[in-house]
Amino acid sequence: MKDKSGSDQTPLIERNPWLFIVVYGVLFWGVTTAVLYSALMSFLFDDSMWDIFSYSIIVFPIGGFAWGGAMLWWYKTNQKKKS
Template identity: 35%
Template sequence: MSNLKATKIARLQKLIAKGKWHFVIVYGVLGWGISTALLVTLIQTYISSSSFIDQISTALVIYPVSGLAFGFVLWMMANNQYNKLVSGSNEL
């Protein structure tokens, strides 16, 4: 097994060991949802005449909830990649 492959397996094992909900909350809701909400709100506030507070209140509901779905998709992708690496498949 190559060193790069062993490193990827170890990294994925650490992520998977923390559990699905930890992964979904950290990478989906916090990592993608909150950061996207802030970025989109800043852009919308700059482009439109609406206030930051009005925009952020809506964005902090929509994007973190969408982040749940995004996190689950990332979780499935991480598990699939881990399973392929462990089984020795070269389809990466």
């Protein structure tokens, strides 16, 4: 769908679902959560941030992949209900 200026206004989740999962799930949710979790745990428990970050950067993006997939499923379910 194009607006008056000619730009495409179709949501990313409809144009490319895998890109949505990678960008919003893995990068935005997974990496951001890994950094925040590592900083918080190192502050609260006086552990090395890099030790915590080394496994957080693996585990949380996997969770972000699941989060992105859940958001994709939720979006598609709501689109079916609307039509």
